Amino acid sequence: MAAWTFHAPGNLQDFRDPKNWHAAMTSETRDIVTLLVASVLQKNPDDVTAADIDKERGNLAYVDPTVDAVPAGAETVAIQPWSGFPRAVERRAPWAEYPPTADDASGNFRAVEHLGEEDFREGVFVDRDDNMLHLPVRDRQDEYLEWAARRDGQGRIIKLIFVAEGYDYFATLFREDEQRVLELYKEFTGVSTLKVDDLRAPKGIYRRLRNGTLREVVKPGDFNPRNRHNINPGIVHLSQRANSLSAEVNLAGVSAIGRKKVSGALLDGQDAEELLCCNEGGDPNRNSDPLISQQAYAQVLGKYRYTLADPIGLYIAGVAEAGLLLPDNRTRVPREWWRATRGSGLWSSTSRVLRLELEVPAAEKLTISDLRVAGNPVTHSGQLAELLSVHLFVTRWKRSQDSIGPVVACTGTCCRRGNQLYGSDGTCGQGDQLAFPGLVGAPQPAASNAGMAKKPARLMTR
């Protein structure tokens, strides 16, 4: 065992006992290593033994730092920041349901504010008694950045809040200290009458798909990451299903192994969408997932070993501040108007900001709606989201051997419907096209590839 501690994102001090967070992240990390070893050995992850892991872990690019010590010369580098405005929204433009207006020609700014359940497969939420639940969230804000605006009586924006904190962090904290989560909710929503039970899913949350399948989302009594207070007035943490720390760990992990096509050719990772379809690490329609995967994979090909840098987190990387001007459309907004209320280091390349607020000081007698983005008044909060970027960090070091480690087959591919990609085993719906031929062979009966495809259950709320 190595002396390593997983600290809370941004070195926050929410946990009474920091070991609880460490334990949660340790489990996540071990899950990923198990999954990678399963891939190498062509086994079902449930069948991977401790001996298997001991034998294989030294070859993997991804390192469990609680087991293998990070060498002294390792460097911590930021993954290239990606735009916080969802690429999936941009790709669906122009939006037929949002006709052009003077301040939103494409419809993107209205589309991105959508509240709904698009982040889950078609179906309905129910509790354990089969009562239907309506749990809309910011389902299109899927780049690990979500936001909310506070408006005055005239509809003018007086405060904008951006968050990059995974809901699973709050779920883990809730298990240890419900009162601390309640405190944070009261502080960030301004609703002093909130109670712990307002944040709980007393009878659990399940997704009943159209084919009748029932999937557990939240266990009875656990934290409800889709609670309405995080949406309105909001905002405390990320809400979109894919915006979790667990997803980040998973993505960094599945990208940490060489991938080959059916022909045996090594994937060079140049096409980020192709790589993500191959390793099934996330949503290829986003900016974040393909880019994280691509950059992690570049470490593999560069003969590095790596782990997600402590404290593991998704962070607001920065603000393209030149894009936000005072009403004269010439002068930059002072940096002091931006306030990092969780995390720190906003104006540095190593920013670990988790929550960022923009507010005009009262003495200025202005609202955010008076400010200018691209020459226009701020009428939609998405105008500001386009100026923000998100990043994460890895700690890496060169392998001692001249090797990239094990190379395994792709576990999936993607089909293209219109301008959207979706994961596939090689079979596409009618009228759709196989986006990346050659990643997988002809679809096989489910039993024959179960060892590769099955992933361990996530330990947090996904």
Added chain:
Amino acid sequence: MSERPLELDDIQGNILAGFNTNVQVFHALTVVSADAFPEACRWLAEQAGAITTVAEVRAARGSMKQGLSEAAPTWLFLAVGSRVLSRTQPDLRIRDDAFNGGMENRAPGVLGDKTDPAHWAVGGTSNPVDVLLVLASNNEAAAVARGELLVASAGKVGLRLSYREVGRRLPGEIEHFGFRDGLSQPSIAGFEAGGEHGAGNFVFGYQRSKGEAPYAPSPDERQIADNGSLLVLRRLRQDVAAFQRFCAAEAQRLSARWPGVRPGHLAALLVGRWPSGAPATTRDADDPGASPADNQFHFDTDPDGAACPFGAHIRKVNPRKGPRDKVNVPRLLRRGIPFGRPAAQDPAGERGLLFVAFQTSIKEQFEFLSEHWMNSDDRPASTTHGHAHDLLVGSNDGAKSMTIAGPQGAVEVSRAEQEWIVPTGGAYLFAPGRRGLAKFSKPASKLGLWRVKKVWAIALDTVKPGRR
């Protein structure tokens, strides 16, 4: 979905083929009063048969190269501004915030411009570009003469000449700093063998990526925008002496940590290419004298910016296969041409580049490259501890720095407020296809679906259901 063949006899020639003539005379026209728009539109529609299509450029390219007589052929390109569309073609909405907002409005915040649009040489607050005419020829007199005729004709319908400038190619296809320009152009599927980029990235009505639906404005019931493109015109003044002084001074300053570094090498690293067009690296101190024939080189073998700095201009605007922060790299079809005499011939004169670029989304293509990459310190890629400002073109407040991996360790090249490329005007325009332009004289149906959609949009905007 099968790909639609490109309609080369309808798309304007400068968009896909590029005029590539020795001379291009630019004319900006401004509608003198609101009631002149309808008549101006009729005049525009009359020009539909005169604009040069891609097919015509291709057919006449050979003769153009030899045509230096008075009767030399001239080619016409035409584009219109957002005022023309919004006032006369209400059933068409270009769904691009940049085009609708206008360059002068967005230049300070998006492009980082410091110059006042009220004083621009072309466009700006007092001289909006409603119509742009470009006459291309290898014979300057012929282009000038045809331009004068068109301007005189336009004047009769309330189109005032607000700007005229002659662009001339410099020997060796260089721009005024001495570097070969326009080398790297996206190859277009359906237009050239092995084309990589969907035509819909540059022309409305085609796929942007394979398998996608055609990309087109909506609403556009009469298909006015079909085969059209969005144009960025940007007049960039270049201060050659200031650029050379900077490179010389920085080479001198860095000589202790980088013995023997020459100003020319530093300039090449700022650009990312040598004057010949060959890719520049920290390792090679001399211009190899020729660019790769197929322009095929990539940065995937240079993931840390050790050979070509992340801040080098060509790496900022096209990271090729190197690290980046965006899945789809936005591309432009660049058709610029220098203006002004070379500095050696006329040191006191004004010179620069008439930057011209075509795309189907100014916001997602030109503006993205400018705001998020060229004007950024760390995008599309950088190292955690390095700076990656585009010192050549990027615009930022305060000091800017580029980290270069010198032979004895990283060095910083920095500049303060000194600007050697200064924007002095421009406009966002729409270049219609021949058929679309011919429809300008026909009024939109008063009861069309477009009007229902417009009312719907206004109603939705009033309710603002998504606002929180």
